[in-house]
Amino acid sequence: ETGVTQTPRHLVMGMTNKKSLKCEQHLGHNAMYWYKQSAKKPLELMFVYNFKEQTENNSVPSRFSPECPNSSHLFLHLHTLQPEDSALYLCASSQERLVASDLRTDTQYFGPGTRLTVL
Amino acid sequence: TQLLEQSPQFLSIQEGENLTVYCNSSSVFSSLQWYRQEPGEGPVLLVTVVTGGEVKKLKRLTFQFGDARKDSSLHITAAQTGDTGLYLCAGESLGTYKYIFGTGTRLKVLA
Numbered sequence: 001e002t003g004v005t006q007t008p009r010h011l012v013m014g015m016t017n018k019k020s021l022k023c024e025q026h027l028g029h030n031a032m033y034w035y036k037q038s039a040k041k042p043l044e045l046m047f048v049y050n051f052k053e054q055t056e057n058n059s060v061p062s063r064f065s066p067e068c069p070n071s072s073h074l075f076l077h078l079h080t081l082q083p084e085d086s087a088l089y090l091c092a093s094s095q096e097r098l099v100a101s102d103l104r105t106d107t108q109y110f111g112p113g114t115r116l117t118v119l
Numbered sequence: 120t121q122l123l124e125q126s127p128q129f130l131s132i133q134e135g136e137n138l139t140v141y142c143n144s145s146s147v148f149s150s151l152q153w154y155r156q157e158p159g160e161g162p163v164l165l166v167t168v169v170t171g172g173e174v175k176k177l178k179r180l181t182f183q184f185g186d187a188r189k190d191s192s193l194h195i196t197a198a199q200t201g202d203t204g205l206y207l208c209a210g211e212s213l214g215t216y217k218y219i220f221g222t223g224t225r226l227k228v229l230a
Binding site: 002004009041042043045056090091092107108109110111112113115 | 159
């Protein structure tokens, strides 16, 4: 148990469906992340939220829409996905801090992931 | 684009054997982390190395950061079935302070 929970753990959806993934962290961290993990590819950073503000969007298609209502919760809204979007979606959180005017990231704690299958 | 290549990609060994996993890049990193990920779970941090040439030990696992901070290795002594999993390295990019993940090494230890 890392202090980061994700729901649902498994999701099967059609290309026309709309669904949302949820992540919650109980660690008091100020930064949250969405990653995509596909077979045979490195873990890909999708979005970063720092103090509820989106600070990074790694060229992610608009069919993925993140939402961060507060520093403990992060959502990933999905609509009109493609079969190639099938993957394990991982949420992580960390404590970011300013070190000599640079924003440094401490250890990232990952949730168990949501296994998404798009038919 | 910074890349972290891990080798081997797959490794299947008998319990009790030793093994080494490598993580290589042409880029310099501020620090490097090793994670283990078990099926159905997210990655769990094993260690962070920061200084060039640094060696850290975690029971039967020995981690080394290259002198130039471009590469790292993970050595497991007397592997156990519980060591089975996906091993990921992640480098903290100089200047941007973002983590770049390696391609992963999938280890299977047979009883």
